[in-house]
Every structure is written in C-alpha cells, then in structure tokens.
Amino acid sequence: MPAMWRAVRVSFLAICAGGVLGVGALLWFYPVLAGGICPHCFGLEHVTPTLYVEAEMSPAARQALIAMTTKAQEQVAQFYPKRRAHIRILACVTTACNRRLGGRGAAAVTYSLGPLAIVRVAPRGLNETILAHELAHTETHARLGALGQIRDQMPAWFDEGLSVLISDDPRYLNPGIGVDRCKALPASDLPASPFEWAPRAARDNGLYAQAACAVLIWAAHKGGTDAITARLKTGARFP
Secondary structure (H helix, E strand, C coil), X not given: CHHHHHHHHHHHHHHHHHHHHHHHHHHHHCHHHHHHHCHHHHXXXXXXXXXXXXXXXXXXXXXXXXXXXHHHHHHHHCCCCCXXXXXXXXXXXXXXXXXXXXXXXXXXXXXXXXXXXXXXXXXXXXXXXXXXXXXXXXXXXXXHHHHHHHCCCCCHHHHHHHHHHHHCCCCCECCCCHHHHECCCCCCCCCCCHHHHHHHHHHCCHHHHHHHHHHHHHHHHHCCCHHHHHHHHHCCCCC
C-alpha cells in the first residue's frame, strides 16, 4: 500500500510539473496573457474596471480613451444588449509597450476562451471602431463558449465579418442596409482557421470586406442578422 501511494504521489507531482511547464511556455510565447494576469508587471495602470493603460499615457489621452471605450461598448450593445464577456483591455501608446506584450503588426488583437478575454491594443488601434471590433469578438466568443471555440463552431471569416458589421466599420462597408453594404464579393476560400486568417489578413486587408459581405449574404438567406444571435443561443454551427 505505501508503494502504491508513493506511485500516486509521484504521478500527481509529474502532472503538476507538466502543467506548470505548459503554463510557463504559454506565457512565454504569449506575453500578453502574462500582461492580463499582471498588468502592473508590464508597466500598465488601472483606469477603469476593464481598462489598463501604459503609465506614459497622459491624463488627457486616458480620458479620451475611456470615452472611446464607452462608445465602442455602446456600439457593441446594439447587437449584444447583455454583456457576457469578462475582459481586460491592455492599451499601449508606445511601440515598446506593444512589443513587450507580444504585439507586432496588428492594430489590436483579442485573446479569448469563452467569456474570458484579453484585448491588446497597439498605439494605432486606439480608436472607437477598432475597439468596437475587438469588443464584438469578446461578446461573440462568450456566447460560443470555450467548447464552441475549440470545436471551431464559427469559422474565422464569419467571426471577423461579424465584428466588421457590429463595429460598423466604414473601411469595409458601404452605407445602406443588407447586401447593399458589400464593398467586395467574398472569395470561395475565405480562411476558416484563425491561424490561417491572421497571416492572410495581414497581407490583404480586403479580406475583412469580403468576410463582412459573406456574413451579410448568409444573413439575407436566413431572414436577417437575428438569425446569428438565435444560432448562438442554440449552439448550432456556422455558417
């Protein structure tokens, strides 16, 4: 019996050690996750319950960002009236801060698992539309749930196109309603995986307009955008 318990203890310690190493590797490759856990370790200061900003950000810039974030949340609330995501927004005003958090070229990126999300915002991403785009992702992922994300319940192109629609991004949408808003017809091979989407979108921002149009076409065949929230409630796959 003692030998059995020793074996159990050794196995348990091995599992714990493997878990610690795995978490350490994750935080090493994705420093933004470490920043979400300890914003102060990355030179970020708490300004609202969800917003952390680089210490160098001026008081005037902080107030402007708080106002932009509030407007972005109001924009998202037009599609998702009830907030479900638990988020931390990490906002940088210098390239050095953004790089410490693992940022390279993107204006902003959302890292989420179900309702838990960290949004990293680079200096050029400090505007209402980009903030609304990322906050839309957090609410969509909160409704998909962790399992829905792991199972690829919603392809990357639909996720991105939906965020374009929710944020009402004029770079990728025409004025008007329905499919008349399309600026570019979608290609047949829009990326389904976020790992494929990121590098392709970095090379061709036009993918966002195509993805938004693809979602508009889908919604037109399903009776409107209400079909999106209805499908999220039932846990059905997209598209």
